[in-house]
Amino acid sequence: MSSMNGNGGPKKMGEIIVITSGKGGVGKTTTTASLGAALSLKGKRTLVVDADIGLRNLDVILGLENRIVYNLVDVAKNICKPSQAIIKSKKSNNLFLLPASQTDDKDVVTEQEVKSVLDQYRREFHYILVDSPAGIEQGFRNACSGADSAVIVTTPEVSAIRDADRVIGLLTAKSIEPRLVINRIDYDMVRKGDMLSVKDVQDILGIETIGVIERDDAIIVAANNGEPVVYNQKSKAGQSFSDIAGRICGEIIPLSSEPPRGIWEKISRRLGV
Amino acid sequence: MSDNIDGGNVGGSGSGEGDKTLITARGLGDGLVIRISSGANSDDMSESLREFLISRKKFLQGNEIFLEWVGGKVSSEKEEIALDVLHEFGIKVKPHKTPGKGDSEQTSNVINDSFESGYKEQGFLGQDSLGREDNTSNFDVLALTVPSPKASKERENPKIAKTISIFDGAMKFAGSSQGGAAQNLQGKSESENNLKARKEKVASILRAKTAFKEPFTEETDRYGKDLYAKEFSASIPATSEIWDDADTRMVITTLRSGQRFETEHSAVIIGDVNSGAEVVAGGDIIVLGSMRGVAHAGAFDETGGGRMIFALDLQPTQLRIGTVITRGNGENNHKPGKRTEEISIPEVAYVDGATIVVEPYNSKTMAQKSVVYRSVGNLSK
Numbered sequence: 001m002s003s004m005n006g007n008g009g010p011k012k013m014g015e016i017i018v019i020t021s022g023k024g025g026v027g028k029t030t031t032t033a034s035l036g037a038a039l040s041l042k043g044k045r046t047l048v049v050d051a052d053i054g055l056r057n058l059d060v061i062l063g064l065e066n067r068i069v070y071n072l073v074d075v076a077k078n079i080c081k082p083s084q085a086i087i088k089s090k091k092s093n094n095l096f097l098l099p100a101s102q103t104d105d106k107d108v109v110t111e112q113e114v115k116s117v118l119d120q121y122r123r124e125f126h127y128i129l130v131d132s133p134a135g136i137e138q139g140f141r142n143a144c145s146g147a148d149s150a151v152i153v154t155t156p157e158v159s160a161i162r163d164a165d166r167v168i169g170l171l172t173a174k175s176i177e178p179r180l181v182i183n184r185i186d187y188d189m190v191r192k193g194d195m196l197s198v199k200d201v202q203d204i205l206g207i208e209t210i211g212v213i214e215r216d217d218a219i220i221v222a223a224n225n226g227e228p229v230v231y232n233q234k235s236k237a238g239q240s241f242s243d244i245a246g247r248i249c250g251e252i253i254p255l256s257s258e259p260p261r262g263i264w265e266k267i268s269r270r271l272g273v
Numbered sequence: 274m275s276d277n278i279d280g281g282n283v284g285g286s287g288s289g290e291g292d293k294t295l296i297t298a299r300g301l302g303d304g305l306v307i308r309i310s311s312g313a314n315s316d317d318m319s320e321s322l323r324e325f326l327i328s329r330k331k332f333l334q335g336n337e338i339f340l341e342w343v344g345g346k347v348s349s350e351k352e353e354i355a356l357d358v359l360h361e362f363g364i365k366v367k368p369h370k371t372p373g374k375g376d377s378e379q380t381s382n383v384i385n386d387s388f389e390s391g392y393k394e395q396g397f398l399g400q401d402s403l404g405r406e407d408n409t410s411n412f413d414v415l416a417l418t419v420p421s422p423k424a425s426k427e428r429e430n431p432k433i434a435k436t437i438s439i440f441d442g443a444m445k446f447a448g449s450s451q452g453g454a455a456q457n458l459q460g461k462s463e464s465e466n467n468l469k470a471r472k473e474k475v476a477s478i479l480r481a482k483t484a485f486k487e488p489f490t491e492e493t494d495r496y497g498k499d500l501y502a503k504e505f506s507a508s509i510p511a512t513s514e515i516w517d518d519a520d521t522r523m524v525i526t527t528l529r530s531g532q533r534f535e536t537e538h539s540a541v542i543i544g545d546v547n548s549g550a551e552v553v554a555g556g557d558i559i560v561l562g563s564m565r566g567v568a569h570a571g572a573f574d575e576t577g578g579g580r581m582i583f584a585l586d587l588q589p590t591q592l593r594i595g596t597v598i599t600r601g602n603g604e605n606n607h608k609p610g611k612r613t614e615e616i617s618i619p620e621v622a623y624v625d626g627a628t629i630v631v632e633p634y635n636s637k638t639m640a641q642k643s644v645v646y647r648s649v650g651n652l653s654k
Binding site for chain 2: 169
């Protein structure tokens with residue numbers, strides 16, 4: 001794993017993880033923000049990078065849109081120093097944001113430029129999470145440059161799964177190891193047979209699953225408030241994101257199985273039946 | 274009959290023309306009989322016989338036939354030669370069953386007894402006792418021969434008698450095969466057991482023939498067909514033909530959406546082919562995993578070349594063989610929750626006529642069919 005360097009020594013600083021999906025709207029930005037927040041809560045210095053040049057969103061989700069002065073493109077073109085472009089988050093001392101430019105588009109930087117930008121931050125942070133744009137073109141390629149591993153986000157829908165499959169193929173061709181997050185699962189629908197189950201998705205994609213996030217209204221509320229859902233103690237989704245952060249750090253947290261339905265199931269679960 | 278026996282022109286001046294006179298075949302209630310004119314000389318005879326057998330190899334091979342000589346007793350030398358040729362093609366000759374007391378039960382299927390006893394004196398292009406021309410030249414046996422049950426039992430099960438129409442009007446002959454006259458007077462009890470077995474064999478073959486012909490539709494219960502395949506395979510002898518493809522290309526990977534595997538020859542994939550992936554092969558496609566994408570076999574041959582697509586779990590988006598395209602039924606592709614509980618069976622797809630047929634894979638039938646389809650291209654018979 002990329003958390004160990006060649007001679008089996010301790011984890012080197014700055015593991016770069018790209019969060020991508022292929023399909024748009026499945027929850028990449030939400031996942032990046034929430035994972036960043038969760039990692040920072042665990043005491044890891046984390047930088048989240050918005051690589052969606054021209055359509056930036058990560059700043060809004062984190063509530064930092066009013067504090068942007070410099071962005072990723074400025075660092076790439078040496079207009080400013082790397083330390084000038086990053087913004088500390090409101091709630092945590094460990095979480096920083098490198099925003100994207102809103103006025104340019106994705107062809108303004110090359111893969112090599114992005115890689116060198118990220119390399120400048122590696123020494124300063126435990127984790128660098130790169131929020132990739134949707135698609136498989138230049139924006140995606142820029143985001144993947146320099147990545148050590150990847151997190152693929154998908155929803156349990158056939159269209160998202162097919163796009164995720166494509167992206168997995170592209171990532172393995174770049175020797176970037178992908179891991180899976182299944183977002184917006186609704187266990188009631190799965191039970192009724194209206195939605196693909198976690199097993200179905202795993203069966204098709206065939207990569208390691210590091211998290212399953214249930215559909216949760218709290219996420220929408222959190223996004224509008226500019227606070228990642230992880231800070232909401234009562235949200236199940238927030239809890240799931242924390243679990244994923246733990247797994248990224250190397251903790252062994254088993255994937256939670258389907259929640260029990262109804263009082264009798266709950267009791268029999270308790271009794272270990 | 275001696276039309277084609279002139280110097281140098283041995284037994285055939287066209288497709289089967291020479292065959293008509295020297296060698297003919299007829300279907301009987303008991304099986305197929307090949308009749309050789311005893312007047313021909315050894316070379317002509319073996320040549321014609323060879324030609325005759327080559328064109329009918331596909332259904333004769335591995336089967337048993339009766340052998341008869343028309344127009345008088347033949348020297349044992351000639352007999353030897355004929356038997357050698359037959360043996361070359363893997364055809365066994367079985368001794369004739371003499372009409373014993375039991376056969377008096379046969380009525381409408383036998384013209385009459387006097388004909389049988391007087392057969393040997395007939396000329397080759399003889400007439401049967403009702404004065405009808407022997408029209409074996411129009412006769413073409415299309416299927417594997419099946420020993421049919423005795424006539425009285427046929428009445429009990431009229432379905433079988435009706436469908437074996439190619440044997441209607443067949444005559445039994447008291448013949449001399451190499452074994453001579455007094456052969457195989459079967460005892461009653463033995464014949465009853467055989468009868469039951471043969472009946473079942475016929476029924477299963479007929480069922481299986483239907484199974485092969487039905488194209489894959491959403492209404493078809495394709496898992497039910499597995500039963501047919503199992504019964505059928507017991508009655509099918511293993512094929513002795515070999516198809517050897519030395520250029521097959523094998524990959525060990527899961528083909529992801531957007532990836533394409535193309536080869537001129539056959540393709541073997543150890544892994545899944547995910548939806549959105551394509552396999553294009555000039556030969557066959559064998560997927561040892563789930564096939565959910567698009568597979569195109571026989572891609573560089575208009576007819577498809579008799580190629581097949583095999584997968585352990587066949588849930589394709591589309592199947593293409595040559596120029597024939599069929600879509601997956603889509604039932605399993607999108608239905609949530611069903612997929613992981615379903616146990617999939619290995620299936621194979623090939624072209625039959627104008628459609629692609631999908632059925633549970635059975636090694637013996639597939640081996641036979643594959644070689645047959647491959648030798649003659651896209652069969653629509």
